[in-house]
Amino acid sequence: MPAPGRRARPAFVLALALGWATPAAAQVPAPPADKRVPMEPTAWPFTAIGRVNVVQGPAHRSHCTGTLVGPRHVLTAAHCLFDVRLDSWVKPHQIHFVAGQARDLNTGTAEVEAFRLAPGIDLRAAARPAHGSIAPAMIGRDWVILTLRQPLGVRPVPWRVLPNADLPGSRPGAVVALAGYAADRPFLPVIHRGCAARIDAPAAGLLSDLCESMSGESGAPVLLLDADGGAALVGIHTAVTGGTRVGSAYRSASGVGVAAGSFAGALDEMVRK
Template identity: 80%
Template sequence: MPPRGCFPVRAPVRAAFGLALALGTAAPVHAQALDKRVPMEPTAWPFTAIGRVNVVRGPAHRGHCTGTLVGPRHVLTAAHCLFDDRLDTWVKPHQVFFVAGQARDRNAGTAEVEAFRLAPGIDLRLATRPHRDGIASEMIGRDWVILTLRQPLALKPVPWLVLAGAELPKSRPGAVVALAGYAADRPYLPVIDHGCAVRIDAPVPGQLTDACESMSGESGAPVLVLDADGGASLVGIHTAVTGGERVGRAYRSGTGRGVAAGSIAAALDAMVRK
């Protein structure tokens, strides 16, 4: 069965974007299902640099994904979050807004988006998908977008780190892998799976496979490596799941999929470090 991608849920503003690259039918989640994610207050870096990417398609078509501030005016997230299924095309920059470090009615900074840069060759048109809510497997490694904010945010960005072929955390002694984002079940407070694992350049170069818990809304969430000395780096972004369990409109991942930092580094260098 072809993979399914994480595409927008047509629902009120409190609903999140879908997150699914599920192979096969997602099974129902039972009340006792283990959830390793825990809510957190984003009061310290790097979590102050992680936020909601809000997208408004119309009065009844709103949603969000998760993005990471990688420069004073640049945010990295999943490209599919900016695709409008109804019009079969990309949204306009003025429809996108970034809220850093949101915690209920508080945040660390907000900014409008004035432009965005998509991955070369990405194509999410309905005619190219295996089915309407699907995503072609060859598009997973291109499922990224860099947002340019209208004004800089006075926050410390998260650096990116290219680790070709790494299996983390075992190939980086003392490090901890974490996935943090704004999930559908807690859309205004981030949740984190602290202590999961990720393989870089798997199943193919430029992609990643993670064993972190996630739900819809966490599309674009950073896969972080947290070092014992307090350092943190983004080694990729989480965009989809395989073998997920259904939780309402969301999926709790069996195996996460996403984009490795190596696929995005050249564009980030050109835009952020220019």
């Protein structure tokens, strides 16, 4: 889920049965020792990961994590762009991407001129089963591709479709990592290197991970890092499961998201055309 900015209203709280944090989840025991560590994003692919800043109004700001997947395209979670107060999507001019942010430094910034939502996604109150939840059919549609006003001089991260993969087990020598801008370190990325992910689980087009994460990391890339220095995005993390409440945020050692197979066709059309 997005990390709220100062005085921002909390974003949706999504049903635990669907793999999202809920107020009830705050009653579960705290997760084990945090395996996330802060990092300086000076090397690829981390130079291409950044903050997606969303301004809903003067006192309503939030951020998520996004990944540059093309010179002018950023992939993140769709729910980050939904304004619950207005029950509608924000406008492109309300979104700004900062790549490789490390405190007051970054590897590039750009305004957003347009975005492409997953086909059929509907997060309006009328489409949600209860206030603050999301319909099951929307989980695999929780992705959006942002088009930046100008290209960034940063090497993008490629995506890889790995149907039914159990990672890293099915890729000997590879390492799974989740990196993003969490609520507890909003201006410096954190990474859990050496976690695990299952593709097309619990259903086709979805992803489940055993990675430490926190609010603010919605949209963060689930990365497959090869021993030779290669990297690919195999999906995006969109919410924690079994979350423990920490202030206005949630933290967990497991999460759910969208597998690359769900958005690869749109990326092929927009980035590789």
